[in-house]
Amino acid sequence: xxxxxxxxxxxxxxxxxxxxxxxxxxxxxxxxxxxxxxxxxxxxxxxxxxxxxxxxxxxxxxxxxxxxxxxxxxxxxxxxxxxxxxxxxxxxxxxxxxxxxxxxxxxxxxxxxxxxxxxxxxxxxxxxxxxxxxxxxxxxxxxxxxxxxxxxxxxxxxxxxxxxxxxxxxxxxxxxxxxxxxxxxxxxxxxxxxxxxxxxxxxxxxxxxxxxxxxxxxxxxxxxxxxxxxxxxxxxxxxxxxxxxxxxxxxxxxxxxxxxxxxxxxxxxxxxxxxxxxxxxxxxxxxxxxxxxxxxxxxxxxxxxxxxxxxxxxxxxxxxxxxxxxxx
Numbered sequence: 001x002x003x004x005x006x007x008x009x010x011x012x013x014x015x016x017x018x019x020x021x022x023x024x025x026x027x028x029x030x031x032x033x034x035x036x037x038x039x040x041x042x043x044x045x046x047x048x049x050x051x052x053x054x055x056x057x058x059x060x061x062x063x064x065x066x067x068x069x070x071x072x073x074x075x076x077x078x079x080x081x082x083x084x085x086x087x088x089x090x091x092x093x094x095x096x097x098x099x100x101x102x103x104x105x106x107x108x109x110x111x112x113x114x115x116x117x118x119x120x121x122x123x124x125x126x127x128x129x130x131x132x133x134x135x136x137x138x139x140x141x142x143x144x145x146x147x148x149x150x151x152x153x154x155x156x157x158x159x160x161x162x163x164x165x166x167x168x169x170x171x172x173x174x175x176x177x178x179x180x181x182x183x184x185x186x187x188x189x190x191x192x193x194x195x196x197x198x199x200x201x202x203x204x205x206x207x208x209x210x211x212x213x214x215x216x217x218x219x220x221x222x223x224x225x226x227x228x229x230x231x232x233x234x235x236x237x238x239x240x241x242x243x244x245x246x247x248x249x250x251x252x253x254x255x256x257x258x259x260x261x262x263x264x265x266x267x268x269x270x271x272x273x274x275x276x277x278x279x280x281x282x283x284x285x286x287x288x289x290x291x292x293x294x295x296x297x298x299x300x301x302x303x304x305x306x307x308x309x310x311x312x313x314x315x316x317x318x319x320x321x322x323x324x325x326x327x328x
Contacts, residue, residue, distance in 0.1 A: 041155075041306060045287045046200030047170060050306045051153045053297060054165040057120055059146050060127045068136050069180050069256070075144045080258020084251055086276035091184070091253065092317060095278050098135070098186030099315050099326035102179045105129045106188050106327075109177075113192045115169045119151035122175065123162035130179050138178035138185050138256055145299060150176040150189075152301075157284055157292050157309040158247055159299040169195035172205060174311045178256065185256050187280050188327035189313040201308060204287055207239045208310040211283045215264075219316060219323035221275050225260060226267045232283045233266040241285045244309065246292055249280040252315055273318045278326070282313030 041050050062068060071077040087095065105126060112122055127148040130137045137148030145161075152160035153173040160173075167173070176189035191205045211232045218227055233243050249262025260271060264283040288307030295302065303309060317324045 044200075045307050046198040048154050048198065048201060048308060049168050049171060050155055051165065051171075051302075053161060053295060053300050054163040056146060056161055056163045056297075059140065060124065060148060062131055062136055062140065066131055066134060066136055067180070067183065069138065069142075069185075071142055072136065072140070075141050077142060077256060080251060080253075080255035082259055084260045084271075084274065084277050084279075085253055085258070086274060087253065087278060087317075088276070092276070092278075094182055094184040095186065095253065095315070095317065096326055098179055098181040098184040099188070100186070101130075101133055101135055101181055102177050102186035102188050102315075103327040105133075105179070106175065106177045106190055109175050109190075110192060113167065113173075113194055115195050116166050118164050118166055119153070119160070119162040119173070120164050122151055123147050123149050126175075126177060130177075133179075134181070136180040138180045138187070139176075142256060150174070152176070152309070152311070154308050155302045155306045157244055157286070157301045157303055158311065159301050161297060161299055167194045170197055170201070171195075172197055172201045172308060172310065174309075176311075176313065180256075183254055185252050185254075186327060187252055187256075187313065187315050189282065189311060191310050191312060200287065203239070204241065204285060204308060204310045207236065207241055208283060208285045209312050211235050211264075211285065212281060212312045212314065215281050215283065216314065216316060216323065216325060219273060219281075219318060221273060221318060221320065223273045224269075225262065225271050225273060226269045228281060229263045229265045229267050232264045236283075236285050241287060242290045244284040244286050244290050244292060244303075247282070247284040247311070249282045249313070251277070251279045253278060275318050275320050277318045278315060280313055280315050282311055284309055284311040 171194040178187040245265040251258040289305040
C-alpha cells in the first residue's frame with residue numbers, strides 16, 4: 001500500500017503533472033535521479049531494448065501569428081484553478097475543438113511509426129501538423145520542456161524527450177500530444193508498436209487500454225473520482241501488472257494542468273464529479289516495479305528495474321447523463 005508520506009508528497013506536487021515532473025515520488029515516497037542503462041532485456045518482461053536518452057536537437061519555432069500560451073517565451077505557466085472548473089457551453093465547445101485537433105493529429109502518428117525513424121522525426125512531423133492547423137504544441141517550453149511532443153519508449157515511463165535514437169523492431173512507445181487552440185488545451189496519448197512486438201508487450205498495451213476504457217465508462221455526475229483509480233488498479237492487478245502511482249491525470253482548459261487531480265491507484269479520496277468538468281484520465285502500467293526515476297535532463301522518467309510501461313490518455317467532459325470523450 002502507498003505510505004502516508006507518499007500520498008502527502010504526491011498531493012502537494014500533483015498540480016503540474018505530466019510535463020511539470022521535476023521531481024518523482026515513488027510508492028515508498030523515494031525520489032531518485034539515476035541514469036538508465038543501455039542494453040537489451042530478455043526476461044519474464046519480454047524481449048526489448050532498454051532505452052536511454054540520445055542527442056536532442058534544437059527547439060522548433062512556432063510562427064508569431066499563432067496564438068500562444070503564457071509560458072511560450074518565459075517557460076513559466078500560470079497556475080491552473082485549485083478547485084475543479086465547471087465550464088459553460090462556450091468553454092465546452094472550445095474544448096471540443098482543441099481536443100478534436102489533438103485526436104486527429106494523434107491518429108496520423110501511426111503512419112509515421114516504423115523501424116529506423118527517430119522520435120525527433122516524429123516531433124518535427126507532429127509540430128508541423130499542429131502549427132499547420134493554427135495551433136501551438138502545448139508541451140513546447142512548458143517549464144522548459146524542449147520539444148513539441150513527449151515520446152516514451154519501452155522502459156521510459158513518461159516525459160521522454162524526442163531524440164535521434166532510431167526506433168527498433170519490437171519497441172513500444174507512447175506519443176503524448178497536446179495542442180493549444182483558440183485559448184484551450186486538448187490532450188491525448190496512445191501506444192504504438194514498432195514492427196513485430198513480443199506477446200508481453202502487446203499484453204501490456206492491451207490491458208492499459210482496457211484500464212482507460214473501464215475508467216471512462218464509470219464517469220458521470222456525482223461519481224467519486226476515487227473510483228477511477230479503484231477500477232484501474234483492480235484490472236491491472238488482475239492481469240499481474242502494476243499501476244505507477246506517481247503519474248496523474250488533471251483538469252484542463254485554458255490552463256494545461258489544474259484541479260481536479262486524477263489518481264490512477266486505489267484510494268478513497270471523497271471528491272465527486274460534476275457536470276461541466278473536463279479532465280484527463282491517463283493510467284500508466286508497469287510490467288514490474290512501480291518506482292520510477294528521473295534522469296539528469298530533468299524530464300525523462302524510467303522504471304528502476306527497466307521494465308516496460310504503457311500509458312493511454314483521453315480528455316473527457318462530464319455531462320448531465322454521463323461523460324463525453326472529447327479526444328475520440
